[in-house]
Amino acid sequence: MTEERSKADELFEDALDLIIRLQEDPKNPVAHELIARWRERSPEHEAAWAEAAEIYGMAGKVIDDQRKAERTVSRRSIILGGTIGIIAAGTGALFGPELLLHARADHFTSTAELRQIDLPDGSIVMLGPDSALKAQVTHALRSVELLAGMAFFQVSPDTSRPFRVLADEMTINVLGTAFDISKDANSLNVSVEHGLVETVIPVKSPGQGEMLSKGDWLTLDKQSLHIERGNRDINLIAAWRDGMIVAERETVASVIARIARWQPGQVMIADPRFGMLRISGVFDLGDPLAAFEAVVHPHGGKVRQLSPWLTIISPI
DSSP: OOHHHHHHHHHHHHHHHHHHHHHHOTTOHHHHHHHHHHHTTOHHHHHHHHHHHHHHHHHHHHHHHHHHHOSOOOHHHHHHHHHTTSOBOSSSOOHHHHHHHHHHOSEEOOTTOOEEEEOTTSOEEEEOTTOEEEEEEOSSOEEEEEEESEEEEEOOOOTTSOEEEEETTEEEEESSOEEEEEEETTEEEEEEEESOEEEEOTTTSTTOEEEEOTTEEEEEETTTOOEEEEEOOGGGTTGGGGTEEEEEEEEHHHHHHHHGGGSSSEEEESOHHHHTSEEEEEEETTSHHHHHHHHHGGGTEEEEEEETTEEEEEEO
C-alpha cells in the first residue's frame, strides 16, 4: 500500500468517525464546528468527507432503525451495523441468519474452507467456503439443496434415481455428471465439466429446461430472470478448487460475492449501480484483496479495508 493511499484511507476513516459523532448528537454546535474546520483543512479532507457522506447516507436509514432498537450503541457498532445495510457481498456475516442457516444445513463450511462430502449413493460434493448444503439421499430419491455458497458435484449414475439439486429459483436434474453451481449476490451460476445437465426455472418457463453439456455454463439473474450462456475450457470449471475464480460477463456484485468467501469479515459494495456493472476475467484467490482490486479496477472502483472485519468497495 502506498503512502498516498494510506493517507487517503486514514482521512476516509476520520470522516466516517465525524459523521458518526454528528449522528449521535445532530444538534450539537460543537460537532458541526469541528466538522467544518476539519473539512476546510485541505481539498483531500473535503474529498474524503464527500465520499464518506455518500456511503454513510446509503446506510443512514438502517442506522436510524438500529437506534430505535438499541438504547446505547458504540461508534464502532454503528459503523459495522449500519454499513451492513449497504450491500453484503459475502454470505457469512449476519450472526442470526447464519445460525438459522446452519440449523437447516446438513453440511456447512467457514471462510476459505473447502470440504469434501461423500453422499450415501456414491456421489461426491466439494463444498466451497461459506457454503451450506442440505441432502436427502434415500433408496427412493436423491435430492440436495444448496442453501448458500458454491459446490462442485460428481454424481454417481443411477437411472432409477435421478439426482436433483435445488438452488433458489432453479432446479438441476442429472443422472451421472460433474458440474459446478454457485449462488452469488443476485445470480445463480452453473457450469458442466462432463455429462448432461437440465436446469429448470419454473417462474421463467414452466415445464421447460435449459440443457447444458460439456463446457457449457449458464448464469441466471434472479431479479430480471435474464439468462447468459456460453462455453469454456473444462479445466476452468470450478477453478476455485485450485485457487482461481473465472468470470465471463458477470456482474461485479456476483464476482465480489464469490471472492468474498475467501476474505474474513464483511465485504460491502457501497453503490448497487456499481455492483451491476459487468466484468470478465480470472482472479487469484491467494490474495482476496488484490482480487477485489482486479475486479473493480476496469470500472475505476476503490477497495478499502477499514478493519480485519470490514472491507468496503465503492466507485471513485
